[in-house]
Amino acid sequence: MTKFDVAIIGSGPGGYVAAIRCAQLGMKTALIEKYSTLGGTCLNVGCIPSKALLDSSHHYEDAVKHFGEHGIDIDGTVKVNLEKMIARKQAVVNQTTAGLDFLMKKNDITVFEGMGSFLNKNNVAIAKADGSSETIEAKHVIIATGSKPNNLPFIDIDKERIITSTEALKLKEVPKHMIVVGGGVIGLELGQVYSRLGAEVTVVEYMDRIIPTMDSGLSKELGKVFKKSKIKILTSHQVTAVTRQNDVVKLKATEKTGKEIELTGDYCLVSVGRKPYTEGLNLEAAGVGMDEHGRVAVNVHLQTNVDNIYAIGDVVQGAMLAHKAEEEGAFVAETIAGQKPHIDYNLIPNVVYTWPEVAAVGKTEEQLKVEGVDYKTGQFPMRALGRSRASNDLDGFVKILADSTTDEVLGVHIIGARAADLIAEAVVAMEFRASAEDISRMSHAHPTFAEAIKEAALAATENRALHM
Ligand code: FAD
Numbered sequence: 001m002t003k004f005d006v007a008i009i010g011s012g013p014g015g016y017v018a019a020i021r022c023a024q025l026g027m028k029t030a031l032i033e034k035y036s037t038l039g040g041t042c043l044n045v046g047c048i049p050s051k052a053l054l055d056s057s058h059h060y061e062d063a064v065k066h067f068g069e070h071g072i073d074i075d076g077t078v079k080v081n082l083e084k085m086i087a088r089k090q091a092v093v094n095q096t097t098a099g100l101d102f103l104m105k106k107n108d109i110t111v112f113e114g115m116g117s118f119l120n121k122n123n124v125a126i127a128k129a130d131g132s133s134e135t136i137e138a139k140h141v142i143i144a145t146g147s148k149p150n151n152l153p154f155i156d157i158d159k160e161r162i163i164t165s166t167e168a169l170k171l172k173e174v175p176k177h178m179i180v181v182g183g184g185v186i187g188l189e190l191g192q193v194y195s196r197l198g199a200e201v202t203v204v205e206y207m208d209r210i211i212p213t214m215d216s217g218l219s220k221e222l223g224k225v226f227k228k229s230k231i232k233i234l235t236s237h238q239v240t241a242v243t244r245q246n247d248v249v250k251l252k253a254t255e256k257t258g259k260e261i262e263l264t265g266d267y268c269l270v271s272v273g274r275k276p277y278t279e280g281l282n283l284e285a286a287g288v289g290m291d292e293h294g295r296v297a298v299n300v301h302l303q304t305n306v307d308n309i310y311a312i313g314d315v316v317q318g319a320m321l322a323h324k325a326e327e328e329g330a331f332v333a334e335t336i337a338g339q340k341p342h343i344d345y346n347l348i349p350n351v352v353y354t355w356p357e358v359a360a361v362g363k364t365e366e367q368l369k370v371e372g373v374d375y376k377t378g379q380f381p382m383r384a385l386g387r388s389r390a391s392n393d394l395d396g397f398v399k400i401l402a403d404s405t406t407d408e409v410l411g412v413h414i415i416g417a418r419a420a421d422l423i424a425e426a427v428v429a430m431e432f433r434a435s436a437e438d439i440s441r442m443s444h445a446h447p448t449f450a451e452a453i454k455e456a457a458l459a460a461t462e463n464r465a466l467h468m
């Protein structure tokens, strides 16, 4: 039986980063993945393919709606070739997952293709597609088995017309009317993809606003932009039924007032969150415990109740984000190696890749109010920037929340062009516990979208934004 220092089950951003870091630290490392490609949800059916389709559909929308404004006339019609668009997305995925194969080889990591399940706390059986099985022994095991789409108990996801994000990434036609259950990240990103490609899109959200876990100012601004782009959003609606007859799907929901509504479409995307995935792991054989939400229970060191077994990423508590899983992968590798790593979960940024992009780090206004923190606000609109006018990306703002007494930045909330990249500045500032004044005194290149961060910081410090 082959013996390893560490065996990692699951090759998503949590698992593969843990594998690389373990190998870098000199451990003999095994990575077990049940699918034939590495990379997990993120690379195969998550972050990367969704961003590829967001980019392609954005180009199409620009060509149809905005080229004219820039003095570019198109002679003839601009058409969507969905088959080609989906094929390009798949090529991006294939290239990215192949890159992981290279990284595993480069780092001397032994990859096993098959379903990993515990035999006991040190032995993992790997069931392969050809029916054979192999058992390995490991001093330490890291569970990185990720998550799967959640569902509502009364919905039958047939994967044809009533679908999850996985199917929405490979549709064969542009829906006529896509009904989206859930106005969170997936619903809005993929809803925008198909809206841009010509579908009528209706988002039905249970809470009183979209992206309800983010700062309410961001929800409001994104809602306004979506309304302009004709994406219909129904908030405070509880979905009670989704049914399909041939090519027609029907959704019933109850408004807060008690009024019943019915929607008819040809596709229904169910995006009501994801749930941790532990099926087939045989956790009982190793004695690993779960928490009340069906996640693998871990302590602050991401260690389970069995001392040589750790768990990371979507399968444990916390935000279900690729970069959170990556941080945890490196964290556990370094912990096993005897180091003392640290993760500040408050500073894991959150991004929605719609256009305008939405990105945030730290506390929301709602959280600061609940915590009773005395804070001040500085906000600056994107439309006041020369850079925004040059590219005609006028929607959005930067909002900085800072402690009223110390001026320390407590939260940064951005909606606008390239917010996903801009938020990195806020993360750096907050990691170094910068004050709003610190940010306001740093030179920001002109003309850039990042100038809005400096201006918001000036507004937070002394209410003295320069260009407003
Ligand atoms: P996963 O990526 O889910 O990987 C787990 C792996 O374990 C899988 O490959 C699975 O096959 C394997 N596995 C499970 N059980 C076993 C077993 N018993 N034996 C062997 N292998 C097993 N996050 C972001 O930060 N940014 C984004 O832009 C973003 N976009 C997303 C878009 C979509 C449509 C979706 C669905 C998700 C998106 N996410 C995004 C979330 C992100 O994909 C997850 O947070 C991330 O993939 C979690 O990483 P992980 O390593 O914990 O698990």
Ligand code: NAD
Pocket (backbone or CB within 6 Å): 152, 181, 182, 183, 184, 185, 186, 187, 189, 204, 205, 206, 207, 210, 211, 212, 237, 238, 239, 271, 272, 273, 274, 319, 320, 321, 350, 351, 352, 353
């Ligand atoms: P989500 O938690 O972001 O959103 C789910 C939404 O569904 C919430 O707004 C919730 O209020 C709503 N909802 C729940 N039950 C409902 C009901 N009965 N009727 C109507 N609405 C209901 O989940 P998601 O969009 O499915 O995404 C899953 C996970 O994947 C998220 O945790 C997210 O972190 C991750 N993800 C991240 C990104 C990114 O980082 N850009 C992109 C996609 C997915």
